[in-house]
Amino acid sequence: MNTQTEKWIVVGHLNDIARRGSRCIKGPRFNIALFRTADDQIYAIEDKCPHKQGPLSQGIVHDGAVTCPLHNWVINLRTGQVVGEDEGQVRTLPVKLENGLILLNMGISLVRAA
């Protein structure tokens, strides 16, 4: 039997991520990078730079953006848009904070694999 779960999933607490830091979530289809900015905003985007697939979760977080560790592309965390001269788009995911808990919506319900 498969267990149906909510689309909004608690993935952790705000304090699990350092300010201006990031944590990775291994998703069923792709990896997700969760970011916490200096002012405690939380963003979720796919953990993959549109340039050379660098893991964005490993980048430096500044204001509402992250710089990819591989070749310094800068991604706007809110829109997923590449900032500056380069062009590209990273998939963003809805994420919200409730009483310090981080809820992520991967757009799908999850079931335990049979």
Added chain:
Amino acid sequence: MMRKKLVIIGNGMAPGRVLETLLEKQPDAYDITVFNAESRVNYNRIMLSPVLSGEKAFADIIIHDEAWYESHGIQLHRGAPVTQIDRERKSVTAQSGVVTLYDHLIIATGSNPVVIPLPGHDLPGVLTYRDLDDVDAMLAAARTKKNAVVIGGGLLGLEAAAGLQAQGMNVTVLHLMPTLMERQLDPAAGYLLEKSMMERGITVITKANTHAITGDGRVEAVELDDGTEIAADIVVMAVGIRPNIKLAQECGLAVNRGIIVDDQMFTSDPDISAVGECVEHREQCYGLVAPLYEMAKVIGNRLALEPDADYQGSVTSTKLKVTGIDLFSAGDFGEAPDRDEIVYRDATRGIYKRLILKDNRIIGAVLYGDTQDGAWFFQLQKDRTDISEIRDTMIFGPAYVGGEPLNPTGAVAALPLDAEICGCNGICKSTIVNAITGKGLTSVDDVRSHTKASASCGSCTGLVEQLLALTLGDAFQADAVQPLCACTDLGHDDVRRLIIAKELKTIPQVMQDLEWKTSCGCAKCRPALNYYLIATWPGIYKDDSQSRFINERVHANIQKDGTYSVVPRMWGGMTTPDELRAIADVADKFRIPTVKVTGGQRIDLLGVKKDDLPSVWADLNAAGMVSGHAYAKGLRTVKTCVGTDWCRFGTQDSTGLGIKIEKMMWGAWTPHKVKMAVSGCPRNCAEATCKDFGVICVDSGYELHFAGAAGMHIKGTEVLCTVASEDEALEYCGATVQLYREQGRYLERIYKWADRVGVDTVRDQIVNDPARRNLLFRRFLYSQQFAQVDPWAERVAGKDWREFTPMANFSMLEAAQ
């Protein structure tokens, strides 16, 4: 000609200002009589708090002393409350029985403090906070008593609390609402304020419903609704003020909450005006000084027969007068769907700024921790300025207005002539511009020597340059300083100099004090600042791992597929069978796909999964190996040849010296990577002549080299000098690296630094100046005691564990259909 009789009831700040305005224009038009209920002259009531806290004396806050009244021929009745106004006879009667006739009367009776009729509110020891008598009573209590409770966490209550605390009392503030000063501050700023109060030792209880004040014959305690009892020798009620309308009401003037006045401050009787906290204008009563002054000006001008514009009501702003707490609030800061906001926070420094916008205009502002731009925001708000053009940068203050990132001169051009450019020396824009045009100045140095602007802390250098550019146009050739990054106009050297000059010890402090244009920097400046701070303040600065590039954050090298490479240190390129076995075991155990010998004489394990890093390090640590810092802007390797141990040409123990150098140097953070080598003879098998620092052993000693490179650029080393002993080689090496650490720009290799400052300059300091060399060496060794900690062992022990663990793992789950 008979002069008209002007009578004023009240002698506070508002009527004081009326008189100033009037007398400046018409010094002799009226016979003036002032009735003052207090037995004092006119003083600055808003400065009572500094008197309470002991920072000022009463004499400091007097506005008009006795001589002033005398010289203006004003008759001042002190300690003379007025008891009656007779509008028929146009006279006032004072308590003493004195009757005075008026042609025009001004009522300025101010306000009374609200006293909540709690049980026990009339006990001795219950005070209000309104005038100097209250302050004297509080000061008297502070001398002999211990515990004070302040009811009311508004402006006055908090000032009273801070003052009493400064006088040595234990102070508790009781506030009915969930956050302090909720009428002036939003919850975020209210929270910061509460934190600051608590930090200075004042207890704050919010949502505190006072039930009763208790005591036998005098105050002993305050009881809350929930049963809490707080010991109290004095209770200060500071819950609000109420306009004092008694006289006006008794003589039949129109009153509501206050005495009703029109836009020229006339009451319902055209021979009587009212001003100050006792009035109600367009259904508003005011308790702050700025509106009172605006009202006073309207009356003063009118009496001088130079009627001014009508009083239109005031947009008010508030500052808390507690030393060490900077707080500013103005306008409306509630949230509503049609409003926008701009928020700036700096948690570490306790700074919070919020602007509330509606239709591209500021309608409210809350500043906490840094209020220097409050006046500017407030002016924009009062002028209803359309801020859409400056919206992106205005939270950083007027210095950035119009400051398109590419056109900083626009911001300077927009500054008014009296704008202060150099804060240290108080030099304004016009002074500098006049000096440039009048004296034909062409450089920043010229401006420095003629005006002193930018001669002290130098943080206005950029502004001065822009003024030169603006004034001279194309004639000005800037000393093209490359900014550190787009977040600042300052170059690396200026930033470093200012970090030391201003003793900046955190990244937010640097960004705040050097006026960074972004709220938290970028991937270029943050690692640079982190390095400059760690190099400048060893043992003091706390490394900010979030400002390090990933490799230095996780102490491994990221590879193109997101895996990492791990390189353990092999001192001087030496290893042992045990180490090699341990490396082989680790490679097997963690299925590490590639094992490679590096150019720096050690072994690289490539393709390690991030989650595995701590376990890999644990196994390597267990075999006695530590991080090789192959990822660091720091010492990488010291390559050696086998020297006299084995080589038939070897002249010295090159391997042994290499190991000694590596043991001394490892862990040091530098502007860029540092590679070293020691060759045992001039055949140079360790390739020491293309290293950042190299040693060639010769019969007579050690030839020291520096500033070589074999990367993108190939460059042979420069010879520093020859020394006779290993100890000297070590000292010269440490001193050279320290000089580079102190002067090098972040990401500038040694050879580029040496090229920039001059090879001879380096030689002068290291070779020809033994005292300086020794000082540099000592500074290096001092900072090493904080740097030589194996980062792998720390992380094996649990440091930064979150970095190496995914927050959640759903990869075993599937999407439901």
